Amino acid sequence: MPKIVTTSELQKNIGKLLLWVGRANVIVTNRGKAKVIMLPYFEESDDVIADYLEEYEMRKNAPALRKKWQKSLESGLSDLVI
Numbered sequence: 001m002p003k004i005v006t007t008s009e010l011q012k013n014i015g016k017l018l019l020w021v022g023r024a025n026v027i028v029t030n031r032g033k034a035k036v037i038m039l040p041y042f043e044e045s046d047d048v049i050a051d052y053l054e055e056y057e058m059r060k061n062a063p064a065l066r067k068k069w070q071k072s073l074e075s076g077l078s079d080l081v082i
Contacts, residue, residue, distance in 0.1 A: 007029070
């Protein structure tokens with residue numbers, strides 16, 4: 001079960017929360033909205049973290065990406081032959 005804390009609680013109790021992260025994740029909120037999640041780290045997690053960050057960027061930029069690729073879709077098939 002994740003522990004939910006505010007940003008001010010995080011600032012006041014960072015040491016205690018770092019110990020908690022070893023057992024479960026910590027969700028940090030600001031004005032009632034989740035802003036950050038702290039997860040336990042393990043040696044082989046780099047690939048998983050990279051995949052997550054890529055997914056995050058795509059979702060964050062989804063409207064701009066849809067607009068960009070919609071123009072490409074509307075232009076039709078390319079005459080490129082391989």
